[in-house]
Amino acid sequence: xxxxxxxxxxxxxxxxxxxxxxxxxxxxxxxxxxxxxxxxxxxxxxxxxxxxxxxxxxxxxxxxxxxxxxxxxxxxxxxxxxxxxxxxxxxxxxxxxxxxxxxxxxxxxxxxxxxxxxxxxxxxxxxxxxxxxxxxxxxxxxxxxxxxxxxxxxxxxxxxxxxxxxxxxxxxxxxxxxxxxxxxxxxxxxxxxxxxxxxxxxxxxxxxxxxxxxxxxxxxxxxxxxxxxxxxxxxxxxxxxxxxxxxxxxxxxxxxxxxxxxxxxxxxxxxxxxxxxxxxxxxxxxxxxxxxxxxxxxxxxxxxxxxxxxxxxxxxxxxxxxxxxxxxxxxxxxxxxxxxxxxxxxxxxxxxxxxxxxxxxxxxxxxxxxxxxxxxxxxxxxxxxxxxxxxxxxxxxxxxxxxxxxxxxxxxxxxxx
Numbered sequence: 444x445x446x447x448x449x450x451x452x453x454x455x456x457x458x459x460x461x462x463x464x465x466x467x468x469x470x471x472x473x474x475x476x477x478x479x480x481x482x483x484x485x486x487x488x489x490x491x492x493x494x495x496x497x498x499x500x501x502x503x504x505x506x507x508x509x510x511x512x513x514x515x516x517x518x519x520x521x522x523x524x525x526x527x528x529x530x531x532x533x534x535x536x537x538x539x540x541x542x543x544x545x546x547x548x549x550x551x552x553x554x555x556x557x558x559x560x561x562x563x564x565x566x567x568x569x570x571x572x573x574x575x576x577x578x579x580x581x582x583x584x585x586x587x588x589x590x591x592x593x594x595x596x597x598x599x600x601x602x603x604x605x606x607x608x609x610x611x612x613x614x615x616x617x618x619x620x621x622x623x624x625x626x627x628x629x630x631x632x633x634x635x636x637x638x639x640x641x642x643x644x645x646x647x648x649x650x651x652x653x654x655x656x657x658x659x660x661x662x663x664x665x666x667x668x669x670x671x672x673x674x675x676x677x678x679x680x681x682x683x684x685x686x687x688x689x690x691x692x693x694x695x696x697x698x699x700x701x702x703x704x705x706x707x708x709x710x711x712x713x714x715x716x717x718x719x720x721x722x723x724x725x726x727x728x729x730x731x732x733x734x735x736x737x738x739x740x741x742x743x744x745x746x747x748x749x750x751x752x753x754x755x756x757x758x759x760x761x762x763x764x765x766x767x768x769x770x771x772x773x774x775x776x777x778x779x780x781x782x783x784x785x786x787x788x789x790x791x792x793x794x795x796x797x798x799x800x801x802x803x804x805x806x807x808x809x810x811x812x813x814x815x816x817x818x819x820x821x822x823x824x825x826x827x828x829x830x831x832x833x834x835x836x837x838x839x840x841x842x843x844x845x846x847x848x849x850x851x852x853x854x855x856x857x858x859x860x
Contacts, residue, residue, distance in 0.1 A: 453497055457490070459548045460541035463555035464489030467537050470562045471530060480517065480534045488534060489541040496545040503542065510538045533562060586743065587626060591619045609754055617750050620650075622743065641670065642719065645677025649684030653784065656681035657820045657836070661828030675835055676719040678824070682840070683715035689788055697792040703802055703854070704809050710850045711813065714843040780815040787812050806851040814844055 468485030480488075488510060495506040514531045536558055544551035600612035641660065648656035657678045664674035689708050693701035780787035791808050794800040800808060817840035825833035 453545070455548050456497065456545045457493055459544040459552050459555075460489040460493035461486060463540045463544065463551065464537050466555055466559035467533055467562065470559050471533055474562070474565065480530050485534065485537045489537050492538040492541040493545055496542045507538060507542075510535065529562070533558070583622075583626065587619070587622050590615075590622060590743075595619060604758065609758060614750050614754055618743075618747060641673040641677040642680050646680040646684045648677075649681030650688055653681045653685035654816075654820060654823065658823050658827050661824045661826075661832055661836075664828045664832045671832060671835075674828070675832065675839075676721075678820075678836055679715045679719040679839055682820070682843075683712050683719065685784060686711045686715065692788060693792060696789055697796055699802070700792050700795050700805055703805055706854050707806060707809055707847050707850050710846045711843055714846045715839070718839040718842060780812040780819075784812060784816045787816075806854050810844065810847055810851055813847060817841075817844060 464486035465482065468480075468482035471485065472481040491506050492503070492510070495502040514534055517534075518528065518531050540551050540555050540558070543554070595612065595615055598611040598615050600610065602610050641663070645656055645660060648659070660674040660678040660681070663677075664671040667674075686708060689704075690701065693704065788809075791800070791805065791812060794808075795802055795805050817837075821833055821837035821840060824836045828836070
């Protein structure tokens with residue numbers, strides 16, 4: 444006599460399908476009193492489809508065909524007083540998720556919970572899309588999604604130049620990142636307000652371009668003097684975020700150099716973080732600005748210009764290394780820090796790896812990159828934010844450079860011993 448143990452039955456798939464039917468059915472039952480597909484219909488549909496999937500292909504095809512016919516008849520009967528398709532789509536989704544539960548239980552459970560959450564959030568989602576989101580924000584959001592989900596997958600993911608540095612997919616990824624950070628900063632300003640929203644936006648912007656962030660917040664300080672403290676904190680936090688990005692870059696390019704420069708990077712990050720607190724303390728609390736809804740989340744031209752500069756620096760650096768030799772690359776790495784600090788850091792790492800710069804000198808090479816970048820940004824702050832803002836920003840950057848120089852001295856002595 445054949446005895447099948449309890450553990451051999453596909454109970455996990457069945458219970459997952461029943462749970463999906465319960466979650467979606469409860470939401471539909473509570474939202475629509477006259478709904479033709481309530482909790483019992485969803486549970487029974489889930490049970491029927493998962494059992495059919497476990498039996499075989501033909502029973503599953505028959506059950507799905509019957510569910511489709513019932514959905515069509517339900518819509519034909521209710522379309523006169525309720526033209527919406529949410530109930531019918533929800534019932535079909537219950538059936539499909541129940542089928543998925545037969546093979547991928549965890550994925551089906553997660554998608555079922557997500558679907559039930561979206562159905563439950565009907566009113567908040569409608570209010571958000573119709574009352575809170577502005578037309579400009581919807582437009583910018585569509586541009587961002589199209590850039591990430593349509594354009595990016597179509598671009599070739601390999602270098603197109605002789606030096607192996609101009610990769611269209613990687614460069615466009617940076618464009619998408621610039622727009623994404625702009626959208627996050629815009630959202631922070633709308634939800635949190637200027638006192639905390641500006642610094643938060645500055646920190647995220649620093650992962651894209653601390654130079655562009657310094658320009659933006661300097662203009663904010665000049666246009667709205669009451670926000671000078673928050674703008675200063677945002678600019679410093681942008682530079683702190685830029686310094687923190689050195690860690691994954693060096694970890695990918697030169698782990699040895701990362702280990703050598705880690706004390707200086709930590710001191711630079713902590714110094715900027717502490718100095719930014721003084722800026723936030725000097726700002727008055729302000730509520731979220733409703734006028735932000737009518738402002739642009741990002742400017743794609745600025746994102747393209749920034750990526751074009753980075754691509755030009757990478758290409759010129761590669762050309763200098765091949766044509767003129769590594770001696771010129773040292774000067775180029777320092778000069779390129781005025782436009783893009785991360786590209787200059789990659790150049791510094793390549794010099795150390797090639798032996799053109801001894802590892803002990805890399806401490807002072809990093810200080811040189813930070814000094815050139817700080818001087819350039821202070822000049823930008825002067826032009827965009829005025830002398831007072833530039834003095835405060837430049838003083839903070841000077842304190843950071845002094846702390847890094849002192850750490851470099853001790854790091855150099857430790858390396859000698």
